[in-house]
Amino acid sequence: MELCVALDLPTMEENLDLIEKIQQYPVWLKVGLRSYIRDGKPFIDEIKKINPEFKIFLDLKLYDIPNTMADAAESIMGLGVDMFNVHASAGRKAMTEVMKRLEPYDNRPLVLAVTALTSFDNEEFTHVYGETIANKADQFAKDAHEAGLDGVVCSAYESASIKSLTSDTFITLTPGIRPFGEDAGDQERVATIDVAHEANVDFIVVGRPIYKAPNPADVVEKILVALVQ
Numbered sequence: 259m260e261l262c263v264a265l266d267l268p269t270m271e272e273n274l275d276l277i278e279k280i281q282q283y284p285v286w287l288k289v290g291l292r293s294y295i296r297d298g299k300p301f302i303d304e305i306k307k308i309n310p311e312f313k314i315f316l317d318l319k320l321y322d323i324p325n326t327m328a329d330a331a332e333s334i335m336g337l338g339v340d341m342f343n344v345h346a347s348a349g350r351k352a353m354t355e356v357m358k359r360l361e362p363y364d365n366r367p368l369v370l371a372v373t374a375l376t377s378f379d380n381e382e383f384t385h386v387y388g389e390t391i392a393n394k395a396d397q398f399a400k401d402a403h404e405a406g407l408d409g410v411v412c413s414a415y416e417s418a419s420i421k422s423l424t425s426d427t428f429i430t431l432t433p434g435i436r437p438f439g440e441d442a443g444d445q446e447r448v449a450t451i452d453v454a455h456e457a458n459v460d461f462i463v464v465g466r467p468i469y470k471a472p473n474p475a476d477v478v479e480k481i482l483v484a485l486v487q
Contacts, residue, residue, distance in 0.1 A: 259485045262286035264465030270297040280478045281309045290317040313340040319372050321345035324352040328359035346371035346398035353405035371402035373412045376434035414449035417457035431461035437481050451484045
């Protein structure tokens with residue numbers, strides 16, 4: 259299991275300061291909508307200046323018509339990131355088109371599909387999608403697997419079922435991780451490291467428990483130790 263640190267601070271300078279503090283650790287860094295819209299590719303370039311070995315997950319959740327998603331995916335190839343995601347609810351055709359467009363490229367990024375946002379509870383999700391989170395997440399994951407994607411973004415509670423329906427090597431990345439039972443904040447389906455371990459999760463995303471801590475490096479180190487226990 260690998261740790262991905264969410265860079266969700268109010269300014270690029272604050273994000274870069276956080277990265278400086280944890281640069282010695284083998285972690286992934288998640289650049290989301292807020293950071294990328296505000297700071298763009300220069301932010302990714304600055305991250306690489308601090309430590310070119312950092313792996314970057316571009317969390318933009320592409321969702322559009324198939325050709326537009328494929329165009330966007332091809333543009334992402336020029337950013338130097340190592341993983342990005344799309345919405346599975348854009349459909350199998352769109353996901354297939356994305357992967358087809360990336361076929362000519364060597365060393366393409368990993369491509370994941372978002373199943374159900376961890377901010378959803380089951381009632382709201384069912385209102386939007388017409389099915390329970392568990393059922394729809396399974397379906398979205400099977401669609402993504404059949405479309406040739408590398409894995410999905412899901413909560414830890416869907417990971418085991420998704421792997422059983424697809425493959426043990428099909429990646430599950432889980433946001434909403436509160437490593438040691440911290441406050442859930444605006445997330446509904448949060449989980450601890452122990453829950454993620456039991457579900458064979460491949461990547462955990464941790465944000466606030468790290469960047470709101472007095473010493474973020476200490477929290478990162480504690481998480482990394484827990485991941486190998």
